[in-house]
Each structure stands twice: as structure tokens, then as C-alpha cells.
Amino acid sequence: AQTVTQSQPEMSVQEAETVTLSCTYDTSESDYYLFWYKQPPSRQMILVIRQEAYKQQNATENRFSVNFQKAAKSFSLKISDSQLGDAAMYFCAYRGDRGGGSNYKLTFGKGTLLTVNP
Amino acid sequence: EAGVAQSPRYKIIEKRQSVAFWCNPISGHATLYWYQQILGQGPKLLIQFQNNGVVDDSQLPKDRFSAERLKGVDSTLKIQPAKLEDSAVYLCASSLGTWRRGRPYEQYFGPGTRLTVT
Numbered sequence: 001a002q003t004v005t006q007s008q009p010e011m012s013v014q015e016a017e018t019v020t021l022s023c024t025y026d027t028s029e030s031d032y033y034l035f036w037y038k039q040p041p042s043r044q045m046i047l048v049i050r051q052e053a054y055k056q057q058n059a060t061e062n063r064f065s066v067n068f069q070k071a072a073k074s075f076s077l078k079i080s081d082s083q084l085g086d087a088a089m090y091f092c093a094y095r096g097d098r099g100g101g102s103n104y105k106l107t108f109g110k111g112t113l114l115t116v117n118p
Numbered sequence: 119e120a121g122v123a124q125s126p127r128y129k130i131i132e133k134r135q136s137v138a139f140w141c142n143p144i145s146g147h148a149t150l151y152w153y154q155q156i157l158g159q160g161p162k163l164l165i166q167f168q169n170n171g172v173v174d175d176s177q178l179p180k181d182r183f184s185a186e187r188l189k190g191v192d193s194t195l196k197i198q199p200a201k202l203e204d205s206a207v208y209l210c211a212s213s214l215g216t217w218r219r220g221r222p223y224e225q226y227f228g229p230g231t232r233l234t235v236t
Contacts, residue, residue: 004160031219033222042229043207043209043229043230043232044121044227044228044229044230045161045209045211045227046227047224047225050222050224052222091160091161093160095217095222097219097222104216104217105163105174106161106163106225107160108159108160108161108162109160110158110159110160111158111159111160
């Protein structure tokens with residue numbers, strides 16, 4: 001079974017600075033997707049960024065970018081120019097892209113709570 | 119476009135009581151998911167519907183949990199009888215279709231229902 005590990009339960013960053021959240025995963029598959037979701041206190045999960053495993057280029061979305069290291073099974077999220085509104089719980093998630101059934105389920109890590117200090 | 123709606127937002131019950139949660143997905147979304155998110159963990163898929171049929175309910179505790187999506191639109195998740203360990207946030211999500219290779223349909227999440235069992 002696939003597992004997703006987020007080793008940082010909490011992180012903090014000063015407003016306008018950069019922070020990196022870590023994620024590692026375990027899978028025997030070669031085709032899959034990785035995601036970062038943001039969950040603010042309102043509890044609504046919001047997709048931040050997505051990476052297809054077959055793409056070598058790291059995904060970027062405005063101030064959010066990832067460092068995808070397939071061989072190391074590492075998928076970190078970098079938030080640049082941090083804003084107060086970035087404060088939230090961040091979840092790393094994995095989803096297979098082959099085989100169907102349970103392989104298509106989203107598997108989440110335990111999350112990292114990000115605090116942004118003014 | 120209206121998002122995924124859930125009600126109630128909060129519910130407190132005593133153990134052995136029953137409770138029901140309601141979800142209305144985004145209009146036109148054929149696939150609906152129920153997740154359980156225990157404090158300090160990422161969401162775990164309980165059940166997935168495609169229209170009004172069940173695609174995956176392998177992690178649903180069927181002795182006490184049930185779910186239905188009778189007309190292929192809104193859905194109800196029920197717990198009867200509730201246990202202390204059922205205290206969690208119950209998230210509903212929807213997507214245009216079921217994930218297929220080459221069709222990475224994004225899931226959109228609702229705000230969740232926080233259940234406390236005392």
C-alpha cells in the first residue's frame with residue numbers, strides 16, 4: 001500500500017519570506033500524481049498544486065512551487081513571499097494512475113500546520 | 119459556480135445515538151466522495167459513488183455506517199450507533215467523473231461536518 005509521510009507537524013515563517021514543507025512517499029508504481037492541499041480553519045480542502053510523475057519539470061503555481069525528486073520519492077512544497085492568508089494545514093497526497101480500484105484513491109499524509117508571523 | 123454544500127457544520131451527540139450528514143455536490147458532478155478526517159490525520163476515504171452506484175466502500179465500517187445517493191445528486195451519510203472513536207470531521211467531495219488514466223479529475227471539497235461523540 002502507498003504511504004505518504006510528512007515529517008514536520010508544524011512550521012512557521014515570517015511574512016514575505018520563503019518556507020519549504022517536506023513530503024516523502026512510498027510506492028512501487030511508476031505512474032502517479034502528487035498533490036499539495038491547503039486546509040484553512042474553515043476546513044475546506046483546496047488544491048494548491050499538482051505534479052504528474054511522468055513530468056520531469058517541477059510544477060509551479062504563482063508563489064507555490066514543488067521540488068519533485070522521483071528517485072528519492074520526495075515531493076516538497078515551497079511557498080515564496082509568504083502571506084498571512086497562507087496560514088493553514090497543508091496536506092501532501094498521492095494518487096496512482098494505473099491499475100484502477102484502490103490505486104486511484106487519494107492517500108493523504110498527516111499534514112503540516114503552517115503559521116505565518118506578521 | 120456554487121461549491122460543495124454540507125450540513126450541519128457541527129454536531130454533538132452521545133455515544134450510541136444516531137446521526138446523519140448531508141452533502142450536495144457541485145452541479146453536474148457525477149462522482150461523490152465521503153471522507154473521515156480524525157484530528158491530527160489526513161482524510162481517509164469512506165465511500166465513493168459514481169452517479170447513484172457505489173464504486174468503493176472498502177473502508178466504510180458497514181456495521182454502523184451507511185451512505186446513499188438515491189437520485190445521483192445529493193447524498194446522506196449515517197452513523198448508527200455512534201462510538202466515541204467516530205469523533206471526526208466528515209468531508210464530502212465531488213468531481214466531474216471517476217478518475218481514469220489520462221483523466222485526472224480534480225476533487226472539490228465541502229466545508230465538512232465536525233462530529234463530536236460524548
